[in-house]
Amino acid sequence: MNFAELATARYSCKKYNPAKKVDPQVLTRILEAGRAAPTAKNLQEQKIYVLESAEALAKLDTVTPCRYGAPTVLLVAYDTRNVFVYPGEKRDSGMEDAAIVATHLMLAAKDEGVESCWLNFFDPAVMKKTFNLPENEEVLMALDLGFAAEGAGPLANHNSRKPLSETVTYL
Numbered sequence: 001m002n003f004a005e006l007a008t009a010r011y012s013c014k015k016y017n018p019a020k021k022v023d024p025q026v027l028t029r030i031l032e033a034g035r036a037a038p039t040a041k042n043l044q045e046q047k048i049y050v051l052e053s054a055e056a057l058a059k060l061d062t063v064t065p066c067r068y069g070a071p072t073v074l075l076v077a078y079d080t081r082n083v084f085v086y087p088g089e090k091r092d093s094g095m096e097d098a099a100i101v102a103t104h105l106m107l108a109a110k111d112e113g114v115e116s117c118w119l120n121f122f123d124p125a126v127m128k129k130t131f132n133l134p135e136n137e138e139v140l141m142a143l144d145l146g147f148a149a150e151g152a153g154p155l156a157n158h159n160s161r162k163p164l165s166e167t168v169t170y171l
Contacts, residue, residue, distance in 0.1 A: 006110055011154035013115035016069040016146035021052075026112045027072065030145070033108030034076075037101040040084035040093030046101040047137055049075035056131075060142070063130050064122040070144035073119075075127070076102045077137045098140040109145055115152075117144040 001009065022030075027050070034048060051060055051073040060073055067073060076098050083094040102118065109116045119142040127139045 001111075006107060008159075010107060010110040010116075011158050012117040013070075013144065013146070013148050013152055014066075014068045014117060015149040015152035016071065016115070016144065017149045018069040018071050018146070020071070020147040022072045022114055022145050022147075026114060027145070030105055030108045030112060030114065031074075033111075034101045034105040037097075037104040039097040039100065043082050043084060043093065043097070045078045045080075045082040045094055046098050047077040047079060047133075048101075048105075049077065049131065049133075051075065059130050063127050064119060064142065066117070066119045066121045066142075067144060068117060069149065070117070070146040072145040074105060074143040074145065075131065075139060076105070076141050076143060077128075077133060077139045079134075079136055080138050081136045094138060095140060098138075102141055102143060105143055109143075113147075114145050115148045119144060 031048060031050075034046065035044075037046075039045060051057055052071065057067065057073065061067055078094040078098040080094055083092040083097070085092045106116045106118060122142070124139045127142075128137065133139065
């Protein structure tokens with residue numbers, strides 16, 4: 001499948017088969033794709049936490065209702081002490097670099113035949129406290145990974161996209 005097909009086929013899976021685990025070698029390839037993601041000044045401030053144990057997944061379920069039975073979840077965070085501060089000093093690269101890494105993870109999962117769902121329905125401070133993450137880290141998102149349960153699929157409006165004329169302006 002070429003990239004355009006991959007990007008179009010990928011959807012937010014909201015019903016996983018919890019009994020079908022992600023193979024460790026496949027997970028490593030997905031994580032390697034995240035590691036290959038570009039970051040500002042190549043600072044690589046991302047921190048990825050792999051949640052697969054029953055204990056870790058149960059903790060996650062106390063923070064968000066959006067695991068949907070996924071057997072693997074990646075918490076994507078970044079080290080706030082290791083970011084590039086942009087001119088004007090009002091923004092830094094942390095959140096966007098973590099988002100680039102997360103997007104690489106999500107698309108690599110689809111390329112491996114693994115479904116995913118980007119989760120941000122949680123309080124980042126509660127997530128951080130629940131998993132006892134370092135003070136200098138900020139949680140951006142969680143990424144469900146697994147195989148779709150029978151009957152799962154994209155939302156009805158998955159292929160509905162605005163025309164480029166509504167989202168792109170040439171200056």
